[in-house]
Amino acid sequence: MQDRLQAVKAQVQAALDRAIAALPPGELRDAMAYACTGGKRVRAFLVMESARLHGVADDAALPVAAAVEALHAYSLVHDDLPAMDDDDLRRGLPTVHVKWSEATAILAGDALQTLAFGLLADPAVGDPAARVRLVAAFAQAVGGAGMVWGQALDIAAETAAAPLTLDQITQLQGGKTGALIRFAALAGPLIADADPAPLAAYADAVGLAFQIADDILDVTGNEDVTGKRVGKDVAAGKATFVSLLGLDGARAEAARLIAAADAALVPYGPRAGNLRHLARFVIERDT
Amino acid sequence: MQDRLQAVKAQVQAALDRAIAALPPGELRDAMAYACTGGKRVRAFLVMESARLHGVADDAALPVAAAVEALHAYSLVHDDLPAMDDDDLRRGLPTVHVKWSEATAILAGDALQTLAFGLLADPAVGDPAARVRLVAAFAQAVGGAGMVWGQALDIAAETAAAPLTLDQITQLQGGKTGALIRFAALAGPLIADADPAPLAAYADAVGLAFQIADDILDVTGNEDVTGKRVGKDVAAGKATFVSLLGLDGARAEAARLIAAADAALVPYGPRAGNLRHLARFVIERDT
Numbered sequence: 001m002q003d004r005l006q007a008v009k010a011q012v013q014a015a016l017d018r019a020i021a022a023l024p025p026g027e028l029r030d031a032m033a034y035a036c037t038g039g040k041r042v043r044a045f046l047v048m049e050s051a052r053l054h055g056v057a058d059d060a061a062l063p064v065a066a067a068v069e070a071l072h073a074y075s076l077v078h079d080d081l082p083a084m085d086d087d088d089l090r091r092g093l094p095t096v097h098v099k100w101s102e103a104t105a106i107l108a109g110d111a112l113q114t115l116a117f118g119l120l121a122d123p124a125v126g127d128p129a130a131r132v133r134l135v136a137a138f139a140q141a142v143g144g145a146g147m148v149w150g151q152a153l154d155i156a157a158e159t160a161a162a163p164l165t166l167d168q169i170t171q172l173q174g175g176k177t178g179a180l181i182r183f184a185a186l187a188g189p190l191i192a193d194a195d196p197a198p199l200a201a202y203a204d205a206v207g208l209a210f211q212i213a214d215d216i217l218d219v220t221g222n223e224d225v226t227g228k229r230v231g232k233d234v235a236a237g238k239a240t241f242v243s244l245l246g247l248d249g250a251r252a253e254a255a256r257l258i259a260a261a262d263a264a265l266v267p268y269g270p271r272a273g274n275l276r277h278l279a280r281f282v283i284e285r286d287t
Numbered sequence: 288m289q290d291r292l293q294a295v296k297a298q299v300q301a302a303l304d305r306a307i308a309a310l311p312p313g314e315l316r317d318a319m320a321y322a323c324t325g326g327k328r329v330r331a332f333l334v335m336e337s338a339r340l341h342g343v344a345d346d347a348a349l350p351v352a353a354a355v356e357a358l359h360a361y362s363l364v365h366d367d368l369p370a371m372d373d374d375d376l377r378r379g380l381p382t383v384h385v386k387w388s389e390a391t392a393i394l395a396g397d398a399l400q401t402l403a404f405g406l407l408a409d410p411a412v413g414d415p416a417a418r419v420r421l422v423a424a425f426a427q428a429v430g431g432a433g434m435v436w437g438q439a440l441d442i443a444a445e446t447a448a449a450p451l452t453l454d455q456i457t458q459l460q461g462g463k464t465g466a467l468i469r470f471a472a473l474a475g476p477l478i479a480d481a482d483p484a485p486l487a488a489y490a491d492a493v494g495l496a497f498q499i500a501d502d503i504l505d506v507t508g509n510e511d512v513t514g515k516r517v518g519k520d521v522a523a524g525k526a527t528f529v530s531l532l533g534l535d536g537a538r539a540e541a542a543r544l545i546a547a548a549d550a551a552l553v554p555y556g557p558r559a560g561n562l563r564h565l566a567r568f569v570i571e572r573d574t
Contacts, residue, residue, distance in 0.1 A: 024432055028439040078397060083389035102370035103442045106393065110365060111435040113397065117404045118426030121419050128415035132408050135422050139405030145311055148398040152315040155390045 001277035005045050008065065011058070012044040015066040019115060031096050031108035035073040038091040042282065043068045046184035049274050050199055054188035060125050061187060064134060067119035068184045074112035075147060077105050084155065092227035130191045137190055141183035150175025163239035170208065178207035201264035206279050209257040212250050213283045215240040219247065226287050254283045288564035292332050295352065298345070299331040302353040306402060318383050318395035319402070322360040325378040329569065330355045333471035336561050337486055341475035347412050348474060351421060354406035355471045361399035362434060364392050371442065379514035417478045424477055428470035437462025450526035457495065465494035488551035493566050496544040499537050500570045502527040506534065513574050541570045
């Protein structure tokens, strides 16, 4: 899997660089390029593997992978703003509003969301019907009931009287991080107009495991390795999977989810080996 | 024209209300609905008339009109933020970040952009090819080289050593307000896959006249009537069409542009009467 992940990283970075280089030069473009540099590219990898499993060529899937990463980058830039999570460090570097300004961070995030939708409309992806299916599903994954909604719940939870319950956190994360991971995993079925059920089940398990692993890293992680601030949730008295389940309980739940993700991949047989490895990588990473 | 404008206002408001009502309840949804209430709906009207001229039914054009107004609403919510233009009044009411919070304003703007792209993918609009043409053109109108880019130039101009020249302001406004007006005017040709040239020329003239009228209103307007702060540009020492051309010069330029808009509509004959009236309305309005 690591070879394929490295190849996808290079491909998607090149695709993002090309798309951003086509924009007018200036601070806004610089900030967009900066926000799109680095990262694990787990979402791009999901797109590319989902596409491969459905007979979609890498060249067709690549704009979709780039769209998902551009969207993810926008969400990080806006989430890091002072009015939101107020983070000054991301991927080991100053966040966009620290390096430039809040105005530039707001505009760069806005333009990255736009760029993402534009990439989905790229003729290389497939026929118009395939592209419009992607646009509609993407709008669902991001919009009011998806990622943005999860982030709004997260912000609201900070001032709520009582810490969130396990059900509430699961629901919140299903929007905040789960919806985009699900979209990425469904890219293949969406382009090929195939049954999305197996990969939807896989994505829901992996997405939740991913968030549990993030909560574990916030407790056990090293800032020099993760490249972002750690210990923030504990300091803020925020309910997390670790605070609710304990460290061992959270690890056990993540392992159970990875087993569920494996089971969901059975219909694909050995061709889904990379996705099986990815599920493991998600909970074993240190960044 | 006024009857049709009132009808479009009611139709597009209903379409926006329906789309927003489908989202999960809460502060984010309330803020989105609030931001989408009121306004002149000039952009929606352009979409509906452009569609009618190309034989596109009102029901097909309506999601596109709603998309353009949702996008416009997002741009106002983000532009009003303290880090941007720092406005506390809009359409006679407190701006979203004043009424709720900066975090809610950022998220509501983000979700309104997403909603706009989702509306363009509505099957009611037309076949997938038509919808994907709209998505691609919309991404161009909003993205790095369109509206967001114009806003970035506007923010940069505030701290620039010298005031902008007439050419620079024309270019800036061509992005900031012109690109979305152009998209709206091209909705008909985009859906029907027809020649966009006449309406593109019309939109470029009307878009610039619209901005000149805004600059004139900032000098001559009444806050109680416009529903937004006036005199801000003069107070900030900002270069505007009025500061560069004088009040009479700006009025003459707006009139010249309206004549150019009229000329561009010749190929459509008398059927373009509403668009001719709209061009006049744009420079004669007091709000």
